[in-house]
Amino acid sequence: DQQVKQNSPSLSVQEGRISILNCDYTNSMFDYFLWYKKYPAEGPTFLISISSIKDKNEDGRFTVFLNKSAKHLSLHIVPSQPGDSAVYFCAASANSGSEKLVFGKGTKLTVNP
Amino acid sequence: EPEVTQTPSHQVTQMGQEVILRCVPISNHLYFYWYRQILGQKVEFLVSFYNNEISEKSEIFDDQFSVERPDGSNFTLKIRSTKLEDSAMYFCASSEEGRGLNTEAFFGQGTRLTVV
Numbered sequence: 510d511q512q513v514k515q516n517s518p519s520l521s522v523q524e525g526r527i528s529i530l531n532c533d534y535t536n537s538m539f540d541y542f543l544w545y546k547k548y549p550a551e552g553p554t555f556l557i558s559i560s561s562i563k564d565k566n567e568d569g570r571f572t573v574f575l576n577k578s579a580k581h582l583s584l585h586i587v588p589s590q591p592g593d594s595a596v597y598f599c600a601a602s603a604n605s606g607s608e609k610l611v612f613g614k615g616t617k618l619t620v621n622p
Numbered sequence: 623e624p625e626v627t628q629t630p631s632h633q634v635t636q637m638g639q640e641v642i643l644r645c646v647p648i649s650n651h652l653y654f655y656w657y658r659q660i661l662g663q664k665v666e667f668l669v670s671f672y673n674n675e676i677s678e679k680s681e682i683f684d685d686q687f688s689v690e691r692p693d694g695s696n697f698t699l700k701i702r703s704t705k706l707e708d709s710a711m712y713f714c715a716s717s718e719e720g721r722g723l724n725t726e727a728f729f730g731q732g733t734r735l736t737v738v
Contacts, residue, residue, distance in 0.1 A: 543726055552626070552713050552729035553665065598665060608653055608717070609667040609678055610727060 512536045513601050515613035523621055528586040530616050532599030535580065539601040543610065544573060544584045547596045556597075557584070589620045624648045626730035628714050634736045635704050643699045643733045645714030654697045655715040655727060656689065658682070665713065671697065704737045711735075 514533045522528045532542075540561040545553035559566040559573045559582065566573050572585045586593055596617045600610040627646045635641050647654050656668040669679040671689055679687075688700045697716075701708055711734050715727040 545729075550731075552628075552715075552731045555726040555728060558726055600665075608655070608670045608672075608727075609680070610657075610665075611667070612665040614664045 511613075512539075513599055513611050513613040515597075515599055515616050517616050518614070519617045519619070521619045521621060522589050524591055525588045528584075528589045528593065528618055528620065530584040530586075530597050530599075530618065532582045532584075532613055533580055534582075534601050536601070536603065536611075537580070538603040539611075540604045541602045542573070542575060542582050543600045543602075544571075545598045545600060545612075546593075547598060547615070553598055586618075589618075591620050591622050594618055594620050626714055626716055626728050628712075628730035628733050630733060631731065632734045632736070634738060637706060637737055638703050641701050641704055641735065643701075643712050643714075643735070645697045645699070645730055646695050647697055647714065647716030648728055649695070651716035651718050651728075653677075653717045653719065653727075654689075654691070655717075656699045657713045657715060657729075658710040659713065659732075660707075660710045668699075668712075701735075704735075706737050709735055709737045 543558040544556040546556050547553045557568050557571045559575050575582045596615040598615045599613040629644045654671040659665045667680050669683045670677045686702045690698050711732045713732045714730045717725050717727040719725045
């Protein structure tokens with residue numbers, strides 16, 4: 510039951526270029542979406558989030574776009590840096606009294622110098 | 623910067639033994655969670671805890687699992703009789719708010735549980 514899908518297990522980009530990580534969801538009750546970054550042997554680190562009332566949220570080099578009609582969100586990193594190399598997880602929650610996050614399987618981003 | 627801390631970082635236990643994983647959430651947070659990640663799979667929700675009681679649990683969180691906040695700072699996950707399939711990375715998380723007030727959860731470094 511994959512309610513949150515990250516269809517690209519890996520992505521490789523050149524330093525300085527844009528990284529675009531994609532996420533699709535199926536549950537129309539989701540109304541809050543988050544991106545987490547995870548390094549090996551560490552816990553997920555919160556990166557950026559977006560509420561369903563918005564279609565874009567920007568924080569420095571990171572921008573998240575939400576297309577509710579397509580049930581799709583994306584994370585843009587520009588410019589990409591080697592330190593951005595990590596696994597990126599998309600997560601979602603529903604405003605139904607539940608606090609739980611539903612995670613995608615993750616996309617491993619490699620930024621090459 | 624405040625952080626969620628977990629101990630131990632790695633726990634090896636024999637099948638059938640009880641284990642307790644410990645977490646110290648961020649001090650002003652009110653909502654606490656356990657998630658796990660089996661190797662190669664996605665991060666899965668186990669349980670959420672608020673106001674000294676479980677607010678939601680997943681189907682994974684069966685009678686073998688329990689959580690407790692024994693004092694004002696610690697939050698523990700107990701597995702009564704471990705099985706091989708319990709081997710995973712267990713993450714504790716906490717957040718300031720929940721219940722419809724969107725806020726991010728902050729995760730600890732994880733405890734790698736290996737059941738042999």
